[in-house]
Amino acid sequence: MAVYVGELSFSESALWLSGGSAILASELGLPLAPSFDGAFFISAFYLYAYCRRNLPQDASMTIQINLNQPPFSFLEPEQLQWLTGHLDLVFYPAGSVILNEGDASPGLFIVYKGVVSETDQSGNKLYARYGNEDIFDVRAILESGCKHKYTATEETLCYLLKTKNFIHLLDKSKDFSVYFKTDLGTRQNLVEQRDSGAGVSEFILSRIDEESIRPPVYVTGQTSLSRVAAIMEEQKYDAVLVRTAKEIGIVTGTDLLRATLLGDKTKQTKVADIAQFNLIEVKYGDFLFNALLKMTQHHIERVVVTRDGDIVGMLELMDMLSVFSTHSHVIAMRIEQSKTLKELVIAAKRLEVLIDSLNQQGVKIVAIMELITTLNRRLMQRAFELIFPKRLQQSVCILVLGSEGRGEQILKTDQDNAIILKNEHDREAVLPLLQSFHQALLDFGYPPCPGGVMFINDSWINTVDGWQGKVGRWLNSASPEAMMNMAIFMDGEAICGDMELFRQVKRSWQKPELRSSVASAWFARPALKFETPLNFLGNIREDHGHIDIKKGGIFPLVHGVRALSFEFGVSDTNTLVRLDRLQELQVLAPEVVQGLKDALLFFLRIRLRQQLESGVDNPGLSQQLSLSAMRSVDRSLLRHALHRVKKFKQLLINHYHLESFG
Known part of the structure; x- marks a missing residue:
């Protein structure tokens, strides 16, 4: 292993220094060079002092970063061993420039200690920060030149894999090469497959074939x-x-x-x-x-x-x-066979265990969402059947709103629901039943909505005519509160009672005259409300080590897609399906749609992982991601996903002429 100070090499086998050379060589386990160059003295002294403070006593020339994680875990054992033999240790004093715009990168950098800032050449615009085990600058290697400037913001040690050696590994390992040369979605799939490893159930990977089916009779x-x-x-x-x-x-x-x-x-x-x-x-x-x-x-x-x-x-x-260990269908049958609300509560409590099991087995986040949405809605439908007498079941329509309405809720969040009455004179008979239904949802684990968006509140109970009138007032008002109410209601999905009631209401906001350019622009504005937290990545001290993933990533993406869907008359509620429809209508380009899908699925996956690991009550309410708890590969994927959100927000600004707002 070579040891460097900045761009100065101290040879492949020994450290060439003056003054404290014997001490430093002993500290790092290196043989003492027979001669020295006094020009290296000051930089070498910095390295010596830094290593005394930061390297373990037995560090010697062993690799002090975790290479048993993506992307390095994609390498075969012999390739990984070859890699460790070709990593060099590089030291940069605080404030020193590692790479300038336009520089040819000497190789792949992996941060061991310290922080590196990626900025424009002037240093005024910050793009990202890199901390422990973060990687940079692959793009400079693959595109033959740095696009930005990289500076050590504090004393920093990096491992360097020279360009020729990095290219060698790309040629030798298909997955390693794909990770660095492909899009966010493919990277995410590779990481998820590697994470699940041998723990992935054979069932999840099995396909329907001759061995799994019975010949028809x-x-x-x-x-x-x-x-x-x-x-x-x-x-x-x-x-x-x-x-x-x-x-x-x-x-x-x-x-x-x-x-x-x-x-x-x-x-x-x-x-x-x-x-x-x-x-x-x-x-x-x-x-x-x-x-x-x-x-x-x-x-x-x-x-x-x-x-x-x-x-x-x-x-x-x-x-x-016989081969599927999570027994999701068993939970479905328990819900179906429940004769009391108490039995339904028992079934509801099993859902979080099922989610944890599916997540650990590496089941795709889309499949988890679909399955849990199905089970949650059946849970509510069964409660409705037990609470509402048959004579009233077709007199109302129960709606779920927000993420539950979009089919994007996994762990339970707060209640978001509404009700449509067929006749106003049924209100008095229905109100006590709604209180019982609300209590059942509380028992299932759904906390009350802080904003009061629940069918126990008068604002969210209306007849068809009443809802149609309210939708018209919301759209004509264009106030922030009215627009958010419209957004919440637009995500509604009918799950109980007479579904036709909601179809009548839904047609009211699909009239072209209500979707004017002014109304659409006002509707889209909340997507720009929260700043994209790109500058906090890898620098946990600037925001106490956390970001709010809902405000920073999920909400602007979901609401921006919702705004475009409103403008162009897309009736679907699920964000992924809305994106497909917008692509079919040529509103969004295919690469934009795929990038936003990949970003949303990554946000949901990483949030779910940290929610399940939090150990708190109602983990579904937590939107905070701890950067320090994330691996370097996940921070990298998060950075890329947030970048897509930032570009999408710019697209919305241009489309709706919201420059002054943005």
Whole structure:
């Protein structure tokens, strides 16, 4: 290993100094050079003093940073060993310039001790700070020149991997090369795969194939129920497919029992009379997890598997549960079978354990969101069914708003909901039921909304006409409060009662005359309210080591997409789906859409990880990310994700002419 002071090398094997050379050589475990150059004395003295304060006593020439994390963990053991033999230690006194704009970088720098600032050439504009185990400047290597200036803001030690050696590793390791040469989303996927490692359940990685499906067994629609029962017994199947002249359906053993024992059917009844023809399908080669998600969403225990449009088999729940350890469907069935609110509370308490398990197994954040959204909504629907008498269930429509309405909530946050009354005269009968429903949500773990956006408050209870009038007043007012109320309501999703009531209200803000350019601009302004916290990265002292990821990243991205969706009449609520629609409408370019998707998913993943590790009550309410608790690779990904948000905010400023506001 070579040891450097600034740009001055002290040879490959020894430190060439004067004065304290014997002391320093002993301190670092280096052989003493036979001669010295007095010009190095002052810089060497700085290095000596720094090392005495900061290096462990047994540091010697061992590597003092963690290379068992991405991107270095992508290397094979022999490649990693080769890397450690080619790292040099570089010292920079406080205030010294490491790289200037336009410089050819000598290699990849990894900060060991100290802080490095990335600025413009004048030093007035700060882009980022790099702390322990942070990496810079890969871009200078791959693009043949530095775009910014790098300065040691305090005494700093870095490991340096020379350019030729870095390029050598890129050539030798595919994943290592992909990490440095690709986009944020691909980097994030690589890191998540490496993090989950051997802990990823085989189930998560398994696809639907011949080993996981049962060959289909068909009967004609004219077959009697007694014959169908005999075929099921012979084949050891609990379900068969029913073929008629027009379509294909399914009948299960439970269907036979209900029809003959609880219904009015006889053994000679034709099976077509009781078959279900709304088959739920999955594609051959899809992930098993996606099949489980469909079963949970539709409250069923089997799906048909198709390939190129043809049915090739059936996939049974019991076959899957034998390999799926998190038992999400078991929670769904517990919710379905609950006869009391107390039983529902027990099911609700299991959701956080399920989330933690899925996260540890490396399940994609999108899949976790979809599954938890499905279970949460079914939990609320079952509570609604237990609390509201049947005569009133179609007289109201319950809405979930905010992140729950967008399907982007994972851990429970505060309640955001509203209600639509079919008739005003039902209000008196409904109010006590809403109080009971509100209490059930509290028991499930949803705290009250600090802003009062809940169906127990008069402001969030209205008839269809009342809501339509309120939406019109919000849009015509253009006040910040009115615009935020509109934003909250726009994310609504109907989950209980008469869904048509909300569809009538929703059409009211999709009228072109209400989406004027002025209203759209006022609607978009809150996306610029909070500063993007790029300058705090790697410098935990400037904001007590934390950033508010909701204010700094999630809200401006989500609300900016919501504003564009409002302007262009996109009716979907989920941010990822909204982005797809905006791309289809050519409002946003494909690379912008992909960058924003990658950024949002990273924010949600890193927030969830820290929320689960916090150990506090209601962890879903925490929006603070601790930078000191993050690995260097995560800080790097976070920096890139925030940069995409910053560029998106500039896009909004230009699009809505909000220069004075921004």
